[in-house]
Amino acid sequence: MAPRLTHLALPCHDLDATIAWYEKYTPLRKTHHRQDPLGAVAWLSPEELGIVLVFIQKNETPKPVPILAPLAHLGISLDSTDQVDEIATRGENEGCLAWEPRQESDPVGYICALSDPDGNLVEFSYGQEI
Structure with a gap:
């Protein structure tokens, strides 16, 4: 298999709010969710095959940390x-x-x-x- 881009991982401060926002405004849907002692992780992807967004909420991330701003998107x-x-x-x-x-x-x-x-x-x- 040729190398290919599979996912982009981003931190978030409220995983449930992030999942709800992306499911409301985009074609991305939650395909995986897990909790571990360090925090929680969710994968969101479109119905057709494509890149997956991985959102990671660490226990020590109490406030928003914008990564894709002001021009990155x-x-x-x-x-x-x-x-x-x-x-x-x-x-x-x-x-x-x-x-x-x-x-x-x-x-x-x-x-x-x-x-x-x-x-x-x-x-x-x-x-x-x-």
């Missing part, structure tokens, strides 16, 4: 500009909109971004051909 591709606008409206109504929807030059496309419970950015885009 995860990217989610959507099917239309309307879907980007809808996710931006939801994020604005719930206090997590980080970037207003906007058209960027090629190859970026139409984007917005939300901030997860730890301040990590998740970009939602249409027309970004990656």
